[in-house]
Amino acid sequence: MSSDISNSDHNPEGGSVKQKAPPLNKPKFWNDPKKRSLLFQVLLLTGLGFVFYSIINNTLTNLEQRGITTGFDFLTREAGFGIAMSLVDYSEASSYGMTFVVGLLNTILIAAMGIVAATILGFILGIARLSDNWLIAKFSALYIEIFRNIPLLLQIFFWYYAVLRTLPHPRQSMEFFGAYLNNRGFIFPAPVPQDGFGLVVFGFFAALFGSWLISRWSRKRQELTGQQFPVFWVSFGLIVGVPLLLFMFGGMPLGLDHPELKGFNFKGGVTVIPELIALWFALSIYTAAFIAETVRAGILAVSHGQTEASTALGMSKAKTLRLIIIPQALRVVIPPLTSQYLNLTKNSSLATAIGYPDLVNVFAGTTLNQTGQAIEVIAMTMAVYLTLSLLTSFFMNWYNARIQLSER
Amino acid sequence: MKYELQPTLPPPSNMIGIIGWLRKHLFNGPLNSIATIVIGYFLISFLVPTIQWIFFTSDWVGDSRDACTSGGACWVFINNRLDQFLYGFYPEAEHWRVQTAFILLIGSIIWLVVPPTPKKGLVATLLLVVYPVVAYFLLYGDVFGLKKVETHLWGGLSLTLVLAVVGIVASLPLGILLALGRQSEMPIVKSVCVIFIEIWRGVPLITVLFMASVMLPLFFPEGMSFDKLLRALIGITLFQSAYMAEVIRGGLQAIPKGQYEAADALGLGYWQKMILIIMPQALKLMIPGIVNTFIALFKDTSLVLIIGLFDVLAIGQAANQDPDWIGYSTESYLFVALLFWVFCFSMSRYSQHLEKSLNTGHGSRA
Numbered sequence: 116m117s118s119d120i121s122n123s124d125h126n127p128e129g130g131s132v133k134q135k136a137p138p139l140n141k142p143k144f145w146n147d148p149k150k151r152s153l154l155f156q157v158l159l160l161t162g163l164g165f166v167f168y169s170i171i172n173n174t175l176t177n178l179e180q181r182g183i184t185t186g187f188d189f190l191t192r193e194a195g196f197g198i199a200m201s202l203v204d205y206s207e208a209s210s211y212g213m214t215f216v217v218g219l220l221n222t223i224l225i226a227a228m229g230i231v232a233a234t235i236l237g238f239i240l241g242i243a244r245l246s247d248n249w250l251i252a253k254f255s256a257l258y259i260e261i262f263r264n265i266p267l268l269l270q271i272f273f274w275y276y277a278v279l280r281t282l283p284h285p286r287q288s289m290e291f292f293g294a295y296l297n298n299r300g301f302i303f304p305a306p307v308p309q310d311g312f313g314l315v316v317f318g319f320f321a322a323l324f325g326s327w328l329i330s331r332w333s334r335k336r337q338e339l340t341g342q343q344f345p346v347f348w349v350s351f352g353l354i355v356g357v358p359l360l361l362f363m364f365g366g367m368p369l370g371l372d373h374p375e376l377k378g379f380n381f382k383g384g385v386t387v388i389p390e391l392i393a394l395w396f397a398l399s400i401y402t403a404a405f406i407a408e409t410v411r412a413g414i415l416a417v418s419h420g421q422t423e424a425s426t427a428l429g430m431s432k433a434k435t436l437r438l439i440i441i442p443q444a445l446r447v448v449i450p451p452l453t454s455q456y457l458n459l460t461k462n463s464s465l466a467t468a469i470g471y472p473d474l475v476n477v478f479a480g481t482t483l484n485q486t487g488q489a490i491e492v493i494a495m496t497m498a499v500y501l502t503l504s505l506l507t508s509f510f511m512n513w514y515n516a517r518i519q520l521s522e523r
Numbered sequence: 524m525k526y527e528l529q530p531t532l533p534p535p536s537n538m539i540g541i542i543g544w545l546r547k548h549l550f551n552g553p554l555n556s557i558a559t560i561v562i563g564y565f566l567i568s569f570l571v572p573t574i575q576w577i578f579f580t581s582d583w584v585g586d587s588r589d590a591c592t593s594g595g596a597c598w599v600f601i602n603n604r605l606d607q608f609l610y611g612f613y614p615e616a617e618h619w620r621v622q623t624a625f626i627l628l629i630g631s632i633i634w635l636v637v638p639p640t641p642k643k644g645l646v647a648t649l650l651l652v653v654y655p656v657v658a659y660f661l662l663y664g665d666v667f668g669l670k671k672v673e674t675h676l677w678g679g680l681s682l683t684l685v686l687a688v689v690g691i692v693a694s695l696p697l698g699i700l701l702a703l704g705r706q707s708e709m710p711i712v713k714s715v716c717v718i719f720i721e722i723w724r725g726v727p728l729i730t731v732l733f734m735a736s737v738m739l740p741l742f743f744p745e746g747m748s749f750d751k752l753l754r755a756l757i758g759i760t761l762f763q764s765a766y767m768a769e770v771i772r773g774g775l776q777a778i779p780k781g782q783y784e785a786a787d788a789l790g791l792g793y794w795q796k797m798i799l800i801i802m803p804q805a806l807k808l809m810i811p812g813i814v815n816t817f818i819a820l821f822k823d824t825s826l827v828l829i830i831g832l833f834d835v836l837a838i839g840q841a842a843n844q845d846p847d848w849i850g851y852s853t854e855s856y857l858f859v860a861l862l863f864w865v866f867c868f869s870m871s872r873y874s875q876h877l878e879k880s881l882n883t884g885h886g887s888r889a
Contacts, residue, residue: 156711163715170742177741248555249548250562264867265860266822269836273856276843461727468829479733489737497726497734504725 174490183487190215196481198472200388211482218477219499225394225473226460232399233459234452237406242436244411255407262404267462270401275393275469282389285380293373299380301387304371311368318361319354326350390471394463402459409455413448414440446518450511457507461500474499577857587847600851601858604842608858611678611833617670621681624658628688636873651692674752678833680862682752686824686834690759691767691817697760698767703797705772716768723765728823731758736830755827759820766816774809775801807881814874818867825863835859 144150178185190212197207202220205213243255262270280298288295294303326349333344362369374384417440425435466473467480474496483492533539537546550556580595584602591597601608610621631650634640662685665671677685704716723731735758740749778801786796828837839859843852 152709156709159715160711173744174738174741177745180745247548247551248558250559250566254562254566260868261864264818264822264864264871266825266836266863268825268828269856269860269863272836272840273860277853277856464727464729465826467729475727475729475733479730483733483737489741493730493734493738497722497730500727500730501722501725505721508721 178490181487185488185490187491189486189488189491192486194482194485196485198477199470200391200472211486214482215474215478215495218472218474221472221477222460222463222466222474222499225391225398225463225466225471226456228395229398229402229459229463230456232395233402233406233455236399236403238410240403240407241410241414244407245414259404259407262400263408267397267401268465268468271393271397271465271469274396275390279389279393285376288376293371295374295381298389299386300389301392302374302381302384303387304373305383305385307370307372309368309370311365314365315358315361315368319358322353322357325357326353329353388471390466390469393469394466394471398459398462401462402455405455405458406452409448409451410444412451413444413446416447417443449514453507453511453514457504460503464500591851596854596857597851598854600842600848600854604838607679607838607842608835608862609680611682611838612676613672613678613681614670614676617664617672620661620664620669620672624661625681625684627654627657628684651695655689655692674750677752679838680835682832683821683824683834686756686759686827686832687817687821689756690763690820690824691813693756693760694763694767695813697764698771699802701764701768702771702775705768706775720765720768723762724769728759728762728826729829731762732826732830734758751830751832755830755832759824763816763820766819767813770809770812770816771805773812774805777808778804810881811874811878814870814877818870818874821866821870822863835862 191210194209194211194214195207198205198217201217202224205217240255240258243251246252282296282298285297285299288297329349330346333346337343372383374381421439422435425439463473464475467476479492479496483489537543549559576595580593581598582591582593583598585599590599610618613621631646634646635643660666663672701716701720704712707713732755735754739754782800786800824834825836827834836859839855842855
């Protein structure tokens, strides 16, 4: 009985037979996922390319029609306008490129001032929100709920128009210890370093370095022998004492440039313009509310077992907070904290509304109006903020990766 | 010897009731007691005069500044200009159109929020698709015999709401596409989406508004005139879509991978999988994030004052410059702050409530 199965590959000797593989059920060309994804991406690129091409074409045509040139040569032209406050030398004869630098420095100044104040205030409020004392906790909660829900621009306007502008005229300024407060700003005596002051500065940095060495040494010693060293007070004494001693023995080489009322205004001293003060207050108060919530979330994220264990070991509440809770809470707090810092820096661009000469006001405001080079100016401004935010993202990713490794 | 249980005594009187509460929460240590006394003193010395100034010695009705004589807050100022604060420069005869549009909006939102009402899906779809068209025709006019009201006359609280609602509604579909694209495996789609999101999230809203109002007319052929409100809306929508994409990505990532795999195993295509399986589950998780984004956008709409639109804060600023009412700027700031605070606080409370009620343990198992 011979079988009638197809036996084109039947081996007469018997033994294993290499079967020809059944034909693959290949999907149709337009159903193959790889080919479809390739097609889709090519379509997307072509579409985007077309959109960008037509935008650029239109822009160039429109610019030509309005007689505006493109290119970055305008940065070397003379600016011709004054800026109310500048950290570097600036006059009307400086170039537009210089206005960019002045604006950038002013933005960095207000961002740094705001970050410091907001962090201090925010940490205090966040910890206070979790206090045992009902009054402190509720007061902190009230602050947070009020200032989080009012727009920042409104707060800036309130501080500027309703508070600082109503201060008295320079002739009737409020005075404290040689500093004056009026509606032109806060004017205080400027320190003028004289010969010998360099030694004091050197002493300060040497004391900083010494404190760092002492803290390292004391930590090693504590790990080996368990003995504690009052690092904080010794460092404090060093950092304050060494420069002070050098200052006194050097014959007090610090002059003071006192502000004097001449006519309608003060001459001399350092003037902090009211726009800066209003912006600083509003930014710090607003961001501190958000930082307080972040800190509170971080502290609540530390398992309660840690608090209980440290209390069982006999540590006081303050020591528990300082040595156990906060270091662990920082791990949860730092990523959202850096994004709040970034928000503060971006929000500082609201300075335009009250006339503080930050980057957006000076460059994307006045310079853009005068030169008409909208594309270049706005591109440069956006590039600055983008760089800052990308740097912050990289830092956050690095920090997250680092703390991941230190866990089990 | 028999052991007899003594009768139990009540707790000491200074540990229960109000005395006990005071000792535990306000005065439970020397430092705390001092802090309570100091803060209490400051609060009372600040709050009592302020509340007196706002409520008790203030004037509420009148016609001109002569009515503000009692030394307290002058709410006559706000009363007289209330129409402007609410409707901007909208012609008075047509106010009913703005009111209708917003009653429809508030009504549908209440329908969606209150738990026992039926047919929420239908109402939500109507709200997202039909309402914008209806509202646009109501507000702008020029059809069905309604008088045309140019957008530069829109202002006040109604303009703030228009900006915020349009911003959120328009940025939702774009944000969904961006979030899905960011998760995609196609490298070009993924990089385009990531670049788009990171650019818009990294720049301040002011530069976006400047860009929209200055550069947008340059991007389009000569002759296409752009309404200022439309430019601001385009800028706000693009800006919000990046933040919305991140919220949506968070919701999508909370869905267990098993759902994706099960959908693939059933042979569902990509869009079927997304529309039928993933998005309905993810939307439930995203809602608190979307409400938070809405709160932030609502506060940020005040920035349009810088490009010349008259939202409620700008009306307040303009009111402060009125020569008839000099010196009452604090009242107008307080009023605008109160408006914003009421909206934002209630929305944030609602979002917290939602987070608690939606946190049904989703995604915590594989």
